[in-house]
Each structure stands twice: as structure tokens, then as C-alpha cells.
Amino acid sequence: MxxxxxxxxxxxxxxxxxxxxxxxxxxxxxxxxxxxxxxxxxxxxxxxxxxxxxxxxxxxxxxxxxxxxxxxxxxxxxxxxxxxxxxxxxxxxxxxxxxxxxxxxxxxxxxxxxNRELGLPDEKKLTGAGVSYCATCDGMFFRDRNVAVAGGGNTALEDALFLSNYCKEVALIHRRDTFRGEQKMVEELQKKDNVTFFCNKKVIGLQSKGVLQGICLEDTKTGEKQELPVEGLFVAIGxxxxxxxxxxxxxxxxxxxxxxxxxxxxxxxxxxxxxxxxxxxxxxxxxxxxxxxxxxxxxxxxxxxxxxxxxxxxxxxxxxxx
Incomplete structure (x- = not known):
């Protein structure tokens, strides 16, 4: 016993x-x-x-x-x-x-x-090498670098706000055109010069050479693809x-x-x-x-x-x- x-x-x-x-x-x-x-x-x-x-x-x-x-x-x-x-x-x-x-x-x-994962090839391999699920834990290691945040809820918005204080550029990626998070945070992010919104986009690929070097995005409406050079990807999808x-x-x-x-x-x-x-x-x-x-x-x-x-x-x- x-x-x-x-x-x-x-x-x-x-x-x-x-x-x-x-x-x-x-x-x-x-x-x-x-x-x-x-x-x-x-x-x-x-x-x-x-x-x-x-x-x-x-x-x-x-x-x-x-x-x-x-x-x-x-x-x-x-x-x-x-x-x-x-x-x-x-x-x-x-x-x-x-x-x-x-x-x-x-x-x-x-x-x-x-943490919910995006389900991408090499996502697990790159965790700790550019891919993170905790901005408050790892954000400061990307000071003055370009990063992306994937998600549309309060956590993603909070992460983007937090990272905007450290990082050179922050790309906020959301698969829809409206966010589930608080509108007040969205408005605050819109005032940030170093935050760019990528709405109706989803991450479909990771580019790396040992560490993350970029991500591939796909438009959820048109299917158009584009590459985005970033050194950090913060996944905030719950x-x-x-x-x-x-x-x-x-x-x-x-x-x-x-x-x-x-x-x-x-x-x-x-x-x-x-x-x-x-x-x-x-x-x-x-x-x-x-x-x-x-x-x-x-x-x-x-x-x-x-x-x-x-x-x-x-x-x-x-x-x-x-």
C-alpha cells in the first residue's frame, strides 16, 4: 500500500x-x-x-x-x-x-x-532549434531576430505582443481573417511597427539546416504559397x-x-x-x-x-x- x-x-x-x-x-x-x-x-x-x-x-x-x-x-x-x-x-x-x-x-x-503541434515534418526535430511552444520561456533568445507566431487565440496574441518587445520583426500567422482572441490585443498589435499580420495563412513547411531558417505559408483561400525567412517559430494553437x-x-x-x-x-x-x-x-x-x-x-x-x-x-x- x-x-x-x-x-x-x-x-x-x-x-x-x-x-x-x-x-x-x-x-x-x-x-x-x-x-x-x-x-x-x-x-x-x-x-x-x-x-x-x-x-x-x-x-x-x-x-x-x-x-x-x-x-x-x-x-x-x-x-x-x-x-x-x-x-x-x-x-x-x-x-x-x-x-x-x-x-x-x-x-x-x-x-x-x-502542446498541440502543427504536425509538420521535422517539427519535433526542430523543437529547441527554432521551434518553440512557449514565448515567455524562449522569447529572449531571439532578441533582434525575425520570428513568427502561429495561432489566433489569446495565447498567440499575447505571445506576439511579448515577442515584439525583443524581436526585430514578428509575423503573426492565422488561418482565418478574424482572431478568436481579444480585440483589444489585436488593436494593440496593429499599432506595432514590427508586427505584420498574415491572415488566411497556415504554416505548411519548415526550412532548416540544423536550425530553423524559414517557413512556408499557404493561403487558405487561394492556395497560393510563399516563403518567409524566420529564425524562430512560436506555435500557439492550444x-x-x-x-x-x-x-x-x-x-x-x-x-x-x-x-x-x-x-x-x-x-x-x-x-x-x-x-x-x-x-x-x-x-x-x-x-x-x-x-x-x-x-x-x-x-x-x-x-x-x-x-x-x-x-x-x-x-x-x-x-x-x-
């Missing part, structure tokens, strides 16, 4: 595991692909408090080692289903091609969300959570994210959601770590009570003000 089973080994999952073992619990983390999550693909991290600069790989490796040294147990595999048996949760996972069943007193869902397997233990919002409060509690006692798989407004490295931490809330003058209340023993920890 495991005290806490964490589904997902990204920043939220590893942080949750670390805090769990430090609270004296046995913790198992099941990760489907790479320990550390998507941040492992980021060339450099410069916006995490307390760390001036570090590569995504170094950050993920450091967090993994920290959790391992603390006593977190790990396994590579995909969780297929979870059953609520009351005080015990039954987790079925595929580990190295074989089905394995775990029993845990509490489960933390930290499965993250994957994310795709994989939370259907957790139904009916959790409720999902229309986009498929798990509905849970800031205390990370879902509708099922003993099931928590943390990180990018949770319905929330901001998805950053710092917010993922925050979700993975113990949740504290004021419980009256002179004390703070652990809000992240694990149901298997109904124990509350208190920190008394000296």
Missing part, C-alpha cells in the same frame, strides 16, 4: 512527491515519458525565482535528483485508469508493456498537458490535456482540464489535481511548483493549517506562531 501515488513526473508531480516524503509519507511517481515534463525541452529558464539561468534539462534533472534523494520512488509507465474504493484508490498502469495495479491512500493527478481516463472521479471543463480549486481538491476525496492538467488561468513553471506544494490557508489568529488534507488519516499539521 502506497500513501501517495502521483500521476505525472513534471514540475508539479515532482514537487508533490518531494513534499509528500518530507511529510513522512511513502510516495510513488508514475511518469509516462520524461521526468521533468515539458520544461526539459526549454533551452534556458530565466524566469524562475531564485535561479538566474538554467537549461530546462538541468532544471528537470536537478528536481528529479532532489526528489529521488529525498526518497520518492519512480516508475516509467502510463496510467490507464483509477478506481475509488473509498479509503483506497486502485490505479492501473502499463509498466514496460505489462499491466500493474497499485493501491494508494491518495492520488495526485499531475499529468500536465501537451494544449491538449489527457484527462478523459480520470472520469468519473473528476469533472472536466469544456477544454478537458480537471476542475479543482486552488486547494487542488477534486470532487472525489483523496484525489487531487496539480499543475497544467488543472483548470487554471496561468500555466507557468512557478505555478506548477506552487500546485505541487502543500496548500496552506489561514485557520484563525496565531496558526496556519495544512489545507492539502490527505483523507487517509484525517491528520492536520499546524504551525504555531511563536
Amino acid at each position: 502506497i500513501d501517495i501515488l502521483v500521476v505525472g513526473g513534471g514540475t508539479a508531480g515532482l514537487t508533490a512527491g518531494l513534499y509528500g516524503v518530507r511529510a513522512g509519507k511513502t510516495v510513488k511517481v508514475l511518469e509516462q515519458k520524461n521526468y521533468g515534463g515539458q520544461i526539459i525541452n526549454s533551452k534556458e529558464i530565466v524566469n524562475y525565482p531564485g535561479i538566474s539561468k538554467i537549461s530546462g534539462y538541468e532544471f528537470a534533472t536537478s528536481l528529479y535528483r532532489q526528489a529521488t534523494d529525498a526518497g520518492v520512488d519512480f516508475a516509467l509507465g502510463k496510467v490507464k485508469s483509477i478506481r475509488d474504493l473509498g479509503k483506497v484508490k486502485e490505479v492501473v498502469a502499463e509498466i514496460q508493456g505489462e499491466e500493474k495495479v497499485y493501491e494508494a491512500k491518495a492520488v495526485i493527478l499531475a499529468a500536465g498537458a501537451k 494544449q491538449e490535456p489527457e484527462n478523459d481516463r480520470f472520469i468519473p472521479l473528476v469533472d472536466l471543463d469544456p477544454k478537458g482540464y480537471i476542475l479543482a480549486g486552488e486547494d487542488c481538491k477534486t470532487k472525489t476525496p483523496g484525489i487531487f489535481a496539480a499543475g497544467d492538467c488543472r483548470a487554471k488561468k496561468v500555466r507557468q513553471l512557478a505555478t506548477a511548483a506552487s500546485d505541487g506544494c502543500f496548500r496552506w490557508s489561514s485557520s484563525g489568529p496565531g496558526s496556519m493549517r495544512l489545507y492539502w488534507d490527505i483523507n487517509f488519516n484525517k491528520q492536520n499539521w499546524e504551525v504555531k506562531r511563536k
Whole structure:
């Protein structure tokens, strides 16, 4: 019997595991692909408090080692289903091609969300070599260079605004003639001298010699093609959570994210959601770590009570003000 089973080994999952073992619990983390999550693909991290600069790989490796040294147990595999048996949760996972069943007193869902890709040849190969899915993570590395943003929602508009402060030229590419994002942001972008709109266009090809050198566009109405020399392509066409397997233990919002409060509690006692798989407004490295931490809330003058209340023993920890 495991005290806490964490589904997902990204920043939220590893942080949750670390805090769990430090609270004296046995913790198992099941990760489907790479320990550390998507941040492992980021060339450099410069916006995490307390760390001036570090590569995504170094950050993920450091967090993994920290959790391992603390006593977190790990396994590579995909969780297929979870059953609520009351005080015990039954987790079925595929580990190295074989089905394995775990029993845990509490489960933390930290499965993250994957970025939607354009589905182009060499897109995966060029990720980190000109292709990015996070402008705030990688934008500053393209200072004074020509870049493109693909997408038509708020994320794409925000990325274009952010990049316009660093980059020489920003091409905003959208397959339609109207944007789904806020009109106010569109108007703000239209005032930017270094932002060019490419409406009714879609990216159909990537040009490279080891690193991205340009993209090929196609007009969605006429089929006319054109080449655009850029050194960076920021894909902002949304994310795709994989939370259907957790139904009916959790409720999902229309986009498929798990509905849970800031205390990370879902509708099922003993099931928590943390990180990018949770319905929330901001998805950053710092917010993922925050979700993975113990949740504290004021419980009256002179004390703070652990809000992240694990149901298997109904124990509350208190920190008394000296």
C-alpha cells in the first residue's frame, strides 16, 4: 500500500512527491515519458525565482535528483485508469508493456498537458532549434531576430505582443481573417511597427539546416504559397490535456482540464489535481511548483493549517506562531 501515488513526473508531480516524503509519507511517481515534463525541452529558464539561468534539462534533472534523494520512488509507465474504493484508490498502469495495479491512500493527478503541434515534418526535430511552444520561456533568445507566431487565440496574441518587445520583426500567422482572441490585443498589435499580420495563412513547411531558417505559408483561400525567412517559430494553437481516463472521479471543463480549486481538491476525496492538467488561468513553471506544494490557508489568529488534507488519516499539521 502506497500513501501517495502521483500521476505525472513534471514540475508539479515532482514537487508533490518531494513534499509528500518530507511529510513522512511513502510516495510513488508514475511518469509516462520524461521526468521533468515539458520544461526539459526549454533551452534556458530565466524566469524562475531564485535561479538566474538554467537549461530546462538541468532544471528537470536537478528536481528529479532532489526528489529521488529525498526518497520518492519512480516508475516509467502510463496510467490507464483509477478506481475509488473509498479509503483506497486502485490505479492501473502499463509498466514496460505489462499491466500493474497499485493501491494508494491518495492520488495526485499531475499529468500536465501537451502542446498541440502543427504536425509538420521535422517539427519535433526542430523543437529547441527554432521551434518553440512557449514565448515567455524562449522569447529572449531571439532578441533582434525575425520570428513568427502561429495561432489566433489569446495565447498567440499575447505571445506576439511579448515577442515584439525583443524581436526585430514578428509575423503573426492565422488561418482565418478574424482572431478568436481579444480585440483589444489585436488593436494593440496593429499599432506595432514590427508586427505584420498574415491572415488566411497556415504554416505548411519548415526550412532548416540544423536550425530553423524559414517557413512556408499557404493561403487558405487561394492556395497560393510563399516563403518567409524566420529564425524562430512560436506555435500557439492550444494544449491538449489527457484527462478523459480520470472520469468519473473528476469533472472536466469544456477544454478537458480537471476542475479543482486552488486547494487542488477534486470532487472525489483523496484525489487531487496539480499543475497544467488543472483548470487554471496561468500555466507557468512557478505555478506548477506552487500546485505541487502543500496548500496552506489561514485557520484563525496565531496558526496556519495544512489545507492539502490527505483523507487517509484525517491528520492536520499546524504551525504555531511563536
